[in-house]
Amino acid sequence: MKPIPLPLDELVARLGRWSAGRGPLYLLLAARFRQLIDEGVLVPGALLPPDRRLAGALAVGRTTVVAAYDTLRQEGRLVRRQGSGTRVASAALPPGPRVRETSNPLFLHLLEAPDDVILMSCAAPLDPPxxxxxxxxxxxxxxxxxxxxxxxxxxxxxxxxxxxxxxxxxxxxxxxxxxxxxxxxxxxxxxxxxxxxxxxxxxxxxxxxxxxxxxxxxxxxxxxxxxxxxxxxxxxxxxxxxxxxxxxxxxxxxxxxxxxxxxxxxxxxxxxxxxxxxxxxxxxxxxxxxxxxxxxxxxxxxxxxxxxxxxxxxxxxxxxxxxxxxxxxxxxxxxxxxxxxxxxxxxxxxxxxxxxxxxxxxAPIVAARVRALRAGHDHLRAELARLLPSWSCPPAEGGQTLWVRLPHGDGVAFAQVALRHGVAVLPGVTMDALGGSTRRLRLHFLLPPDVLSEAVGRLARAWSEYAPHAAAADPPSPRPAALPAALHAIVV
CATH class of the missing domain: 3.40.640.10 (Type I PLP-dependent aspartate aminotransferase-like (Major domain))
Incomplete structure (x- = not known):
């Protein structure tokens, strides 16, 4: 039977906060794959992404993915063959009736065990009135x-x-x-x-x-x-x-x-x-x-x-x-x-x-909530301007979130680096059925000021690690065609 391809973005979402634990990254990645296979989320025959593509999406070195795949191959959970890719082994949990489960990072983060990751991904009030x-x-x-x-x-x-x-x-x-x-x-x-x-x-x-x-x-x-x-x-x-x-x-x-x-x-x-x-x-x-x-x-x-x-x-x-x-x-x-x-x-x-x-x-409940949201909005924007001035972050007129644009790179890959620094963000592409918003992040401002400051500090450290590689990988902008001399004088 022909192997079942698994969309890369869906797989990355299902991996969740795989890198937030302790130990070598390849063992943490192998452990999360092992869990997905044993739970039947990754069914026998599922075709996994090539080493380099998955490494790029997870913002890790190719050797990390190779070592994780090899660990699971030795356990009999994966089959790796030259020319035919990496597949979930047939000895894994037999598939039952298939229903579509969520691969939405917004929901998957809520299913994770509590840890020290700051959730900038789920926009909901932290405390009831x-x-x-x-x-x-x-x-x-x-x-x-x-x-x-x-x-x-x-x-x-x-x-x-x-x-x-x-x-x-x-x-x-x-x-x-x-x-x-x-x-x-x-x-x-x-x-x-x-x-x-x-x-x-x-x-x-x-x-x-x-x-x-x-x-x-x-x-x-x-x-x-x-x-x-x-x-x-x-x-x-x-x-x-x-x-x-x-x-x-x-x-x-x-x-x-x-x-x-x-x-x-x-x-x-x-x-x-x-x-x-x-x-x-x-x-x-x-x-x-x-x-x-x-x-x-x-x-x-x-x-x-x-x-x-x-x-x-x-x-x-x-x-x-x-x-x-x-x-x-x-x-x-x-x-x-x-x-x-x-x-x-x-x-x-x-x-x-x-x-x-x-x-x-x-009315008073709404008024209190709006006051807190406006204060959080202003504090988050100020912290982003202070620590991440290259990010574009226009103000909002209401609601709970900022729609942030990265100067370069990819939101999904950066979200993986951010997780390793202890903060979960929602990449824009997960919300865009047009396939756009690849450089966007959704950040909410419902956390207390000190937690928002800590979250932005972690994001800044993640960006300093990620940005040089992202800038190097971005294709250069095409040079504009030369303007005729008459138009040049007008434009300048």
Whole structure:
């Protein structure tokens, strides 16, 4: 049987924090490969990358990869033959039914055992607000309640609907489905609306957890570039006209990862085009409340027409409060509730009651979170300017992340060096279905100031190790053609 090729970027992601332990690098690399093989993640027959390609992606010498491969060959886990490459041996764990597992570094870092690596990869509040603990202390559960509410507790559905009404979007509780976080809400929408081979319009770059869901569903991605003012609406309209995707997924406010903000007129045009073409438009609203500038928040896309909104409390309150929602037409919400019932019979009831209390006094909680985010944003940018002045780091208007550009090199390879210095970052290419953003990193600013300073110090030490090799490997920029003498005078 022909060997199964394994994409290099996926393999590197699955290796995770392989180099963060103690001992020679080749033994650490061999140990992680051994784990992936024994767990069945690397199946018998899987073709591994050539020595030099893997060494380049991991930012190590070729001898490190050769020694790791040879160690596993001697154990019988790998087969290496001249001309046919390196494959997982057939004596390894037999393959079972295959399902697509995440290769997203964002999620894989969360599965690692705790260590001293600073996680700049997962953008979520480190500590819950004091109001959350107080709400749990005072929460009461009514008698005579089975506790199964697939569509959500009525009190919470009404509280979410009221938030939409306060922003000028008429909404009834029957238009709200409570979910176990926004990720579940998006997952349910994908299960309902996307069949294998269907198209999905995505921004490039975008939230990597959404890309995982679309790829698991075997969707065909139609990426549209994101610029300083959000998604290219003209490009998105052209994609919808040409491909009629099963749905379009956008993050219009404080876009993850770029932090861009879609102007209202562009948002209106996007909604009107999607509605006119019959393409369901999914608006990821998770970051909507995190605007640094005071005043009225940007209008919801739902105020312009029929839009499916997905939100949660994870970014304002705490990621451990697994409460999200989907807001849309009542018939769609009813169908989603029946689908959700298959999977979990309903989200956690005490958490829903706590969430309803939190929404009842949401303004001061949001204000406190935004103050902390703005301070973290300014501190991180100042530290990057001080220790890594060659990195491009424009300010954000809100949200939780900076979209950093390296002057040269590759984000995936640099992330490997950064891991060896004790900090995990998210390479831009993992979020870009166009295959771009290779020199980009996503850095969040939710950690305490001293931890952010330590993280940037580690990144600076990693960059000083990596940069000379990256600069030498970069192809030289082409020399511009000579200008005619008449034009030369004008340009100069």
């Amino acid at each position: 004091p109001e959350l603990a107080e709400a749990y202390r005072t929460v009461t559960l009514p008698p005579g309640d089975l506790g199964y509410h697939p569509a959500g507790l009525p009190v919470l559905r009404e509280a979410v609907a009221e938030r939409y009404r306060a922003r000028g979007v008429p909404t009834g509780p029957e238009q709200v489905l409570v979910t176990t976080g926004a990720q579940q809400g998006l997952s349910l929408l994908v299960r309902m609306l996307v069949a294998p081979g269907d198209g999905v319009l995505v921004e490039a770059p975008t939230y990597p957890g959404a890309l995982d869901l679309f790829r698991e569903a075997a969707a065909v991605l139609h990426p549209v570039a994101v610029g300083p003012d959000g998604v290219d609406v003209a490009g998105a309209v052209a994609v919808m006209e040409r491909h009629r995707p099963a749905f379009a997924y956008v993050v219009p406010r404080f876009q993850n990862p770029t932090g861009s903000l879609l102007p209202p007129l562009a948002g209106r045009r996007l909604v009107e085009a999607a509605n006119g073409l019959g393409v369901p438009l999914v608006d990821d609203e998770v970051l909507t409340d995190l605007a640094f500038a005071p005043g009225t928040p940007p209008p919801s896309l739902s105020s312009y027409g029929e839009v499916i909104g997905v939100g949660s409390l994870s970014k304002v309150v705490w990621g451990g409060l697994r409460i999200g929602w989907v807001r849309g037409p009542a018939p769609l919400i009813a169908r989603l509730a029946r689908l959700k019932a298959i999977h979990d019979l309903g989200s956690d009831v005490p958490a829903q009651r706590v969430a309803a209390q939190m929404l009842g006094g949401f």
